[in-house]
Every structure is written in structure tokens, then in C-alpha cells.
Amino acid sequence: xxxxxxxxxxxxxxxxxxxxxxxxxxxxxxxxxxxxxxxxxxxxxxxxxxxxxxxxxxxxxxxxxxxxxxxxxxxxxxxxxxxxxxxxxxxxxxxxxxxxxxxxxxxxxxxxxxxxxxxxxxxxxxxxxxxxxxxxxxxxxxxxxxxxxxxxxxxxxxxxxxxxxxxxxxxxxxxxxxxxxxxxxxxxxxxxxxxxxxxxxxxxxxxxxxxxxxxxxxxxxxxxxxxxxxxxxxxxxxxxxxxxxxxxxxxxxxxxxxxxxxxxxxxxxxxxxxxxxxxxxxxxxxxxxxxxxxxxxxxxxxxxxxxxxxxxxxxxxxxxxxxxxxxxxxxxxxxxxxxxxxxxxxxxxxxxxxxxxxxxxxxxxxxxxxxxxxxxxxxxxxxxxxxxxxxxxxxxxxxxxxxxxxxxxxxxxxxxxxxxxxxxxxxxxxxxxxxxxxxxxxxxxxxxxxxxxxxxxxxxxxxxxxxxxxxxxxxxxxxxxxxxxxxxxxxxxxxxxxxxxxxxxxxxxxxxxxxxxxxxxxxxxxxxxxxxxxxxxxxxxxxxxxxxxxxxxxxxxxxxxxxxxxxxxxxxxxxxxxxxxxxxxxxxxxxxxxxxxxxxxxxxxxxxxxxxxxxxxxxxxxxxxxxxxxxxxxxxxxxxxxxxxxxxxxxxxxxxxxxxxxxxxxxxxxxxxxxxxxxxxxxxxxxxxxxxxxxxxxxxxxxxxxxxxxxxxxxxxxxxxxxxxxxxxxxxxxxxxxxxxxxxxxxxxxxxxxxxxxxxxxxxxxxxxxxxxx
Ligand code: HEM
Ligand SMILES: [Ca+2]
Numbered sequence: 001x002x003x004x005x006x007x008x009x010x011x012x013x014x015x016x017x018x019x020x021x022x023x024x025x026x027x028x029x030x031x032x033x034x035x036x037x038x039x040x041x042x043x044x045x046x047x048x049x050x051x052x053x054x055x056x057x058x059x060x061x062x063x064x065x066x067x068x069x070x071x072x073x074x075x076x077x078x079x080x081x082x083x084x085x086x087x088x089x090x091x092x093x094x095x096x097x098x099x100x101x102x103x104x105x106x107x108x109x110x111x112x113x114x115x116x117x118x119x120x121x122x123x124x125x126x127x128x129x130x131x132x133x134x135x136x137x138x139x140x141x142x143x144x145x146x147x148x149x150x151x152x153x154x155x156x157x158x159x160x161x162x163x164x165x166x167x168x169x170x171x172x173x174x175x176x177x178x179x180x181x182x183x184x185x186x187x188x189x190x191x192x193x194x195x196x197x198x199x200x201x202x203x204x205x206x207x208x209x210x211x212x213x214x215x216x217x218x219x220x221x222x223x224x225x226x227x228x229x230x231x232x233x234x235x236x237x238x239x240x241x242x243x244x245x246x247x248x249x250x251x252x253x254x255x256x257x258x259x260x261x262x263x264x265x266x267x268x269x270x271x272x273x274x275x276x277x278x279x280x281x282x283x284x285x286x287x288x289x290x291x292x293x294x295x296x297x298x299x300x301x302x303x304x305x306x307x308x309x310x311x312x313x314x315x316x317x318x319x320x321x322x323x324x325x326x327x328x329x330x331x332x333x334x335x336x337x338x339x340x341x342x343x344x345x346x347x348x349x350x351x352x353x354x355x356x357x358x359x360x361x362x363x364x365x366x367x368x369x370x371x372x373x374x375x376x377x378x379x380x381x382x383x384x385x386x387x388x389x390x391x392x393x394x395x396x397x398x399x400x401x402x403x404x405x406x407x408x409x410x411x412x413x414x415x416x417x418x419x420x421x422x423x424x425x426x427x428x429x430x431x432x433x434x435x436x437x438x439x440x441x442x443x444x445x446x447x448x449x450x451x452x453x454x455x456x457x458x459x460x461x462x463x464x465x466x467x468x469x470x471x472x473x474x475x476x477x478x479x480x481x482x483x484x485x486x487x488x489x490x491x492x493x494x495x496x497x498x499x500x501x502x503x504x505x506x507x508x509x510x511x512x513x514x515x516x517x518x519x520x521x522x523x524x525x526x527x528x529x530x531x532x533x534x535x536x537x538x539x540x541x542x543x544x545x546x547x548x549x550x551x552x553x554x555x556x557x558x559x560x561x562x563x564x565x566x567x568x569x570x571x572x573x574x575x576x577x578x579x580x581x582x583x584x585x586x587x588x589x590x591x592x593x594x595x596x597x598x599x600x601x602x603x604x605x606x607x608x609x610x611x612x613x614x615x616x617x618x619x620x621x622x623x624x625x626x627x628x629x630x631x632x633x634x635x636x637x638x639x640x641x642x643x644x645x646x647x648x649x650x651x652x653x654x655x656x657x658x659x660x661x662x663x664x665x666x667x668x669x670x671x672x673x674x675x676x677x678x679x680x681x682x683x684x685x686x687x688x689x690x691x692x693x694x695x696x697x698x699x700x701x702x703x704x705x706x707x708x709x710x711x712x713x714x715x716x717x718x719x720x721x722x723x724x725x726x727x728x729x730x731x732x733x734x735x736x737x738x739x740x741x742x743x744x745x746x747x748x749x750x751x752x753x754x755x756x757x758x759x760x761x762x763x764x765x766x767x768x769x770x771x772x773x774x
């Protein structure tokens with residue numbers, strides 16, 4: 001790989017400060033008054049009724065596909081992965097979502113009278129957005145699932161389980177099962193509002209599998225490790241992703257999986273073609289199944305482009321520990337006690353019956369685990385991290401219960417408050433600086449303070465996940481993956497570990513997996529992905545695995561994510577947009593090396609066509625950082641919104657803030673300390689996101705880490721009281737300071753815990769050097 005040409009950071013900084021993303025805005029094209037004559041309300045009603053009939057027809061067809069055993073249940077579906085576990089609530093939202101998107105498409109098509117065979121020109125895009133703008137004034141016909149009022153009166157001091165009421169004026173913002181936001185106006189195919197993006201400047205876009213083979217697959221095995229980043233960065237990155245994004249994917253009859261290969265014209269089908277000469281599948285496979293994400297109405301249910309939803313609470317709030325709604329928490333919490341359920345060995349509760357889709361026949365007697373996010377079993381390192389955080393909750397809950405006269409509910413809520421704060425602190429203090437350039441951390445205001453409160457809460461900022469972030473930029477993490485999972489220093493081929501909890505059942509399972517993470521190095525953040533995920537994703541038999549790079553590209557097109565060049569323009573201005581493939585120069589691929597540019601030019605016929613995931617991962621890293629400029633721009637903007645728009649942000653002084661001493665102690669939290677306090681690991685490097693280093697990142701003893709500043713948890717003083725005197729010999733009586741014992745912040749009785757009395761003269765005696773003395 002060639003060295004990156006040095007980027008002019010100063011110029012880039014100037015450019016990004018003018019970006020709408022920087023201010024938390026979106027770059028949507030907003031038409032003014034619609035100049036098009038829109039169909040009458042009566043016509044729209046007829047179109048809507050037709051769309052409903054069509055939808056019901058599809059449901060009947062799906063039933064047939066299921067009965068004919070073409071669509072199969074989860075465990076019988078090849079390439080099944082936990083991302084296909086769609087919640088029933090998403091399917092309920094899918095119906096109005098599909099109908100709105102379909103009617104909008106019909107109206108746009110009827111109004112403009114054309115289908116696109118090439119990518120949309122800016123004039124086309126403007127016209128379509130103009131029509132949609134006009135449609136906003138027409139009352140939506142279907143009943144809006146997001147119009148029910150939410151009572152936020154009990155959500156003033158603590159987060160709700162589903163993320164609602166974080167923003168008191170907009171209770172749906174950031175709630176689970178609500179639409180993703182967008183930075184850019186989407187670019188769909190068809191008439192431009194509903195079907196996947198399909199065309200480029202010169203016609204049909206290259207296929208996702210072809211692009212994956214040319215750009216994302218190494219001709220020689222890559223060993224482009226990112227020292228000093230440890231493999232823990234990968235695992236924490238995924239754990240964090242599973243706190244903030246899960247896009248629902250369409251399902252067939254009775255939760256079966258829609259089979260698109262062989263039936264490409266079915267609704268929600270978007271199969272990936274595998275070329276005859278594919279270097280891996282070699283004619284054994286000609287298609288990879290790919291099912292479109294479910295649709296959802298937007299929050300006001302107006303006619304709109306197709307939108308996708310997030311099943312999780314969008315905020316960083318520990319939902320990967322607690323779930324993203326009341327039902328999930330009820331499944332995970334230990335009754336109404338303050339603690340979370342665990343199983344033998346203080347592990348996560350077992351997934352019985354097997355809802356996570358793990359194939360028990362492959363590991364009999366070793367059920368998978370339940371956690372706040374359904375994908376927790378996808379690799380054992382991820383399950384270990386979920387386990388550590390459940391233990392952290394229980395550790396804190398035990399302390400709070402022992403030291404405060406609180407009900408279990410109050411203990412639970414406060415423990416959750418501390419756990420989410422610790423996770424947020426680790427995200428902003430330890431994780432983000434490993435991937436973002438210090439300048440991006442600084443200008444986006446992402447660095448935690450060293451003292452005092454953060455006063456930047458802004459109720460106008462949407463703490464909502466952006467589609468470009470979850471569907472492209474934050475998937476950079478896929479390039480961190482290695483060919484192996486490490487259990488201590490034992491290697492296990494990655495694809496044998498998908499949805500396989502076996503390692504966690506080994507002695508020291510959690511410890512072995514965790515040590516395996518921080519004692520190895522991540523793969524470099526670049527366009528190359530290990531063949532374990534580009535050929536064998538969820539493989540259970542030869543050639544039945546998938547290609548994650550191709551899925552990411554296809555998912556981007558499914559969601560109407562505009563091409564890379566549009567994002568570059570939004571972040572840095574049109575001066576950075578490429579019109580040719582020349583590397584490292586303005587007018588060409590300014591952010592790409594010659595090697596990357598040459599691969600991109602073999603894959604695409606014009607730079608304006610490049611998919612965001614592909615060209616984004618292929619960018620040169622910013623000097624002194626691990627990510628390229630465009631992904632840095634998206635990721636920094638997203639984490640700024642999740643900070644500024646979160647009323648409960650841990651450093652914030654707005655809603656039920658921490659006391660200053662609590663906050664200062666949270667600021668001492670490190671991932672290393674959380675690992676030490678909740679596992680049998682006894683020593684590790686101070687910063688587990690970096691590999692150990694004898695000078696800059698020494699291995700330290702866990703006792704030293706945990707003895708340092710402890711988390712300052714609330715404690716209501718309860719002072720000790722004496723038991724009655726009990727005669728221990730003819731002349732001596734004894735009493736203990738255990739009635740009650742002093743709690744962590746209470747005083748012991750007169751400074752001692754046991755007292756002796758001489759019965760003859762009623763003198764109290766002290767125990768000194770093993771002898772009783774007056
Ligand atoms: C450990 C191995 C991993 C596996 C097997 C895996 C697998 C997957 C799969 C199958 C999808 C859904 C693809 C689609 O159909 O659109 C996905 C989505 C995603 N992955 Fe990964 N992934 C892994 C690690 C990571 C890491 C390390 C990160 C980030 C640091 C990450 C970030 C994401 C994101 C943001 C999405 C989109 C989630 C959504 O909105 O639904 N993944 N991953
Ligand atoms: Ca969340």
C-alpha cells in the first residue's frame with residue numbers, strides 16, 4: 001500500500017467548519033413552493049387504496065412461498081445471522097411505511113412522467129424534492145403510528161427504557177422503533193423515492209459483489225495491522241454500535257426469511273448477483289440473498305422518500321445492557337430486584353428457548369446468551385463485553401443497595417445511570433480518540449471536560465442516528481476484523497465462531513476472550529476486509545456464506561444513500577469533489593492513494609458513482625489518525641449530535657446531574673478498570689484500546705487500578721449501633737457494633753467494632769496486642 005499524500009489539515013479544517021454537518025444540520029434539498037401540479041386528494045386516496053391492496057397481496061404471496069418451503073425459518077436459512085432477527089413492532093410499522101413510499105413514488109412518477117435510467121441530475125433531485133415538499137401539505141391518509149401522545153411526566157430524572165422523552169419537546173426523538181435521520185436527500189432508483197439506487201452516470205451501477213472483489217478483497221493476504229490499536233477497538237466499536245443502531249430487515253410469512261435468489265421481482269427483494277468467474281464462489285453460487293430493510297413512515301407520516309428505522313434507542317444509554325424497550329428489560333432484569341439476571345458462572349442469562357437463532361445442533365448443551373441487543377452472540381468477544389457490563393451493573397447495584405435506604409427500583413435506576421455514564425465516558429475519552437483525528441475531536445467538541453459540567457445541551461439537536469452513519473461510515477469497523485478470534489493466544493478461524501458460544505463455556509471463558517482482544521492488534525482501517533467476512537460470513541457449509549462488503553454496498557443502495565461524492569461535498573464543499581480518478585489531486589480523488597484510486601477506477605466508470613462505504617473505507621487516513629476525512633466527518637458529526645442532543649449526557653448539568661464528586665470519579669473510569677473489577681483478570685495494560693507498551697502503556701496490576709480513585713457512588717450514612725452485652729467469661733462481657741453495622745459512609749461505634757466490659761467495675765476494656773487492657 002502506498003503512503004498517503006499528506007493532507008492539508010488547515011484547509012480541511014476551514015472547509016469542515018462551513019459544513020452543515022458541523023452545525024448538526026442536514027443538507028437536504030428543500031424546494032420552495034411546489035411548481036408541479038399535484039394530484040388531488042381524491043386521486044391520492046385511490047392510489048393509497050391500491051397500495052394497500054398490493055401490500056395485502058404480497059402477504060398472500062409470502063404465505064405461498066413459505067408453504068412451498070422457499071422461504072424458511074431462521075435456523076434453516078442459509079447465511080442466517082442475528083441481524084435478521086426483526087422485531088414484530090418493526091413489521092407493524094413496515095405496512096404504513098411501504099404504503100407511503102409506494103404512493104409517493106406513484107405521485108412523483110405521475111407528476112414528472114419519467115423513470116430514471118441514469119443517475120439523477122441535480123435538476124431531477126430538486127424536482128423530486130419539490131414534489132415531496134408540496135405533498136407535505138397534504139394530510140397523510142394512513143393512521144400515523146407516531147402520532148400517539150407520550151406522557152413524559154415520569155421521565156424527568158431518568159432515561160426511559162425506550163429512549164422516549166429524552167427531548168421533552170419531541171418525545172419521539174431517539175426513541176427505539178423510530179426512523180433514522182439523514183444528512184443528505186436520498187437517491188433512490190425507479191422514479192427516485194422508493195426503489196434501490198441502481199444507476200450511475202453512464203447507466204447501471206456495477207454489482208456489489210464485483211466491487212467487493214475488486215476493492216475490498218486483497219490479492220495477497222493483507223497483514224496491514226494498525227499498531228498500536230488493539231483488537232479491543234474492534235470489539236468495543238461493535239458493542240457501541242449495538243447500543244445505537246439496528247436497522248430492521250423485512251421478513252416473510254411467520255417470521256420466515258424472504259428468498260430473493262430465483263425470485264428477484266418479489267417485494268423487498270434486492271439479490272446480489274455473483275458473476276460466473278467469481279474467484280471464490282467459482283460457479284458454485286450465482287446469487288447472494290439480500291432482503292431490503294423494512295420501511296417506516298417518517299415521524300409526521302407525511303408522503304416522503306422511503307425511510308428506514310432503528311430498533312434501538314438512538315442514544316448511548318447502555319441499551320446493549322438493558323434492552324431498548326420495557327419488554328426487553330423485563331426479560332433481562334432479575335424480577336423487580338435491582339439486579340440483572342445472570343446464569344452459572346456469573347454469565348449472561350441463557351437464551352432458552354433459542355430465540356437468537358444459534359444452531360444448537362452445532363454446540364449441544366451450550367445455549368447462546370441473552371443481552372440487551374439481539375446480536376450479542378455474533379462473536380464470543382462481543383458476548384464477553386456484554387457480560388462484563390452486566391456484572392458492572394450488578395456490582396454497582398449491590399453497593400447502592402447496601403448503602404442507601406432505597407427501593408429496588410431506585411437502586412436499579414441509579415445503577416443504570418452510573419453504567420450508562422461509564423459507557424459514555426469510555427466512548428468519548430478512550431474509544432473515539434483512537435479513531436478520530438485530535439482536530440476532529442476538538443472542533444466537534446467531543447473531548448470530555450477535566451472538571452465542571454458540560455453546558456452544551458441543545459434541545460434543538462436531534463439525538464437521532466443518521467442513515468449515512470449506520471449504513472456506511474460506522475461500518476468502517478468491518479475492516480478492523482482479523483481472520484481469527486483469539487482466546488488468549490489460541491487462534492480460532494473467524495467464521496467458526498459466528499453465533500457459537502463454545503469459547504465462553506471454557507474455563508475462564510470471559511477472561512480468555514477478553515485477553516484475546518486487548519493482547520492482539522486490529523486490522524488496519526482501510527478498504528480491505530478479511531475473506532472470512534467477504535466470502536464466509538455466517539458460513540455453515542462450503543459456499544453457503546455471504547459477503548459483508550457486498551451487503552454493506554447493497555444496503556447503502558437499498559437505503560438510497562447518495563454516493564460518496566455527495567458526502568464529500570456536504571463535508572468539505574464542492575472543491576473536494578472528483579470528476580476524474582487521479583489520486584491525491586484536486587479535481588481527482590484528493591483523499592485517495594494511487595492504489596486505492598486504481599482499484600476504484602477499475603470498479604466504477606465514474607467517480608460520482610462510487611458507493612459511500614467503498615470509497616469511504618478506501619480513503620487515506622488523516623495524518624496521525626486511523627480514519628479518512630469523510631468518515632471522520634460523518635462519525636464526528638454523529639457523536640456530536642449524540643452528545644449535544646442527549647438531555648442525560650453524563651457530563652451535562654441539565655437532568656438529574658451527577659454531583660461534582662461523582663462526575664469526577666466517573667471521569668477516572670477506564671475500560672481497564674471495568675474489566676479488572678468484573679473478571680478474574682489480575683493485570684493488563686492501562687489503556688486496553690492500545691497494545692501494551694513498556695513505556696507508554698505499561699501492564700499494571702489490577703489492584704493498583706482498582707485501588708486508585710474508586711467510582712464515587714451515592715451513600716446515605718448509616719452509623720453503627722451496638723448489640724447487647726453478652727457475657728463471655730466470669731468477669732468479661734462483649735458487644736459488637738453490628739446492630740446495625742455502619743455502612744460504607746457511616747461511622748463505627750466510637751471508632752471500634754467490638755467492645756469488652758469488665759463486669760466487676762464496669763470499665764470498658766480495649767483489645768490491644770491480643771490482650772485486654774483498661
Ligand atoms: C465481529 C464481527 C462482525 C460481524 C460478523 C458483523 C456483521 C454484520 C452484519 C451481518 C451486518 C448487517 C449487514 C446488512 O445486511 O446490512 C452488520 C451491520 C453493521 N455493522 Fe457489523 N459486524 C461485525 C463487526 C462490526 C464492527 C466491529 C463494527 C463497528 C465498529 C460494526 C458496525 C456495523 C454497523 C454500524 C452495522 C449497521 C447496523 C444497523 O444499523 O443495522 N460491525 N454487521
Ligand atoms: Ca441506545
